[in-house]
Amino acid sequence: MIRKSILAAAAVAIAPSMAMAQAQVDPDLPTYEPVSGISGNLTSIGSDTLNNLMTLWAEAFQGFYPNVNIQIQGAGSSTAPPALTEGTANFGPMSRAMREGEIQAFEERHGYPPTQVRVAIDTIAVYVHRDNPIEGMTIPQVDAVFSVTRRCGYPEDITRWGQLGLTGPWENRDFTLYSRNAVSGTYGYFRQFALCDGDFKDAINEQPGSASVVQGVAESINGIGYSGIGYITSGVRAVPLAREEGAPFANADAEGAVSGNYPLARFLYVYANAHPNDGLPPLEREFFRMVLSKQGQEVVVRDGYIPMPESAASEMRQAMGM
Numbered sequence: 001m002i003r004k005s006i007l008a009a010a011a012v013a014i015a016p017s018m019a020m021a022q023a024q025v026d027p028d029l030p031t032y033e034p035v036s037g038i039s040g041n042l043t044s045i046g047s048d049t050l051n052n053l054m055t056l057w058a059e060a061f062q063g064f065y066p067n068v069n070i071q072i073q074g075a076g077s078s079t080a081p082p083a084l085t086e087g088t089a090n091f092g093p094m095s096r097a098m099r100e101g102e103i104q105a106f107e108e109r110h111g112y113p114p115t116q117v118r119v120a121i122d123t124i125a126v127y128v129h130r131d132n133p134i135e136g137m138t139i140p141q142v143d144a145v146f147s148v149t150r151r152c153g154y155p156e157d158i159t160r161w162g163q164l165g166l167t168g169p170w171e172n173r174d175f176t177l178y179s180r181n182a183v184s185g186t187y188g189y190f191r192q193f194a195l196c197d198g199d200f201k202d203a204i205n206e207q208p209g210s211a212s213v214v215q216g217v218a219e220s221i222n223g224i225g226y227s228g229i230g231y232i233t234s235g236v237r238a239v240p241l242a243r244e245e246g247a248p249f250a251n252a253d254a255e256g257a258v259s260g261n262y263p264l265a266r267f268l269y270v271y272a273n274a275h276p277n278d279g280l281p282p283l284e285r286e287f288f289r290m291v292l293s294k295q296g297q298e299v300v301v302r303d304g305y306i307p308m309p310e311s312a313a314s315e316m317r318q319a320m321g322m
Helices: 006-017 051-064 077-086 100-110 139-146 185-193 210-218 254-259 282-291 294-302 310-319
Strands: 040-045 068-073 091-094 115-129 176-180 205-207 223-228 236-238 265-272
Touching: 040 051, 040 077, 040 282, 051 068, 051 091, 051 282, 051 294, 077 091, 077 100, 077 185, 077 265, 115 185, 115 210, 115 254, 115 282, 115 294, 115 310, 139 176, 176 185, 176 210, 185 223, 205 210, 210 223, 210 236, 254 265, 265 282, 282 294, 282 310
Parallel strands: 040 068, 040 091, 176 205, 176 223
Antiparallel strands: 091 265, 115 223, 115 236, 115 265
16 A cells, blocks of 8 residues: 655645745745844754755854854764764754654653754655656556565566656666665655655665765666755656556646645654753754744755745744744
């Protein structure tokens, strides 16, 4: 059985504020106004998918507060929970939600759970070479291309482009498969929702970052891989996807994400250590206020992701007592 993404379940609440096909910043988002007395050092350790976005947010934040220094490391989502738990990072950006064991480890150290903040919306794109003429794929087909288990239900292994309907010189071409590595939250998300918790094929070319996945596909006429839509380049195409045979194909864009038709849409998160009684320290608090403001979500659009509607951003601000 194919699972729906968590974002599809939230689409009803989000869609009214983002009904347009192109990602646009919600005009109801508040304008960020800086406050006095903000300075100090911040460290972010976590997601590669969010690495560019965190860097752009840091630059915007330093524009308001020149006396703030922000260090950013983006090796993968799995590096965020231990860094937050050990206190070596203020922020833990993640392209997936924390697992139960990661939350438990944090609680054992601090006595309360980490604070999860939704900061943007992403679609995981299945990329092919820009000259590849494929019109679309279903999730069971994606699973049959990338996995050995085919838990999404496709009846046969897919090893050639001709099995996906391509003809002529494409018919007998095999695949060059590109994937993130296991430390990546994108790897875990894709395995869960595109492979139905199955196992990748041994022939997969694991890459240390999202950009290298896209570069590999762009340099290989037979290439196919996956990463966040923010990493798309002119050398690749994002394949329209359908949840199952007979369902409509949807693009990896804002319309596909918020309608729930695009099957690989997700929230992006930044985790923090907020004491339940004291809340966030002023420095971290202002950073999140900026991220969830009009200026912060304009950065999201600039980096190629989908901005949070005010309905969802307001929910986050209220949860943090802002």
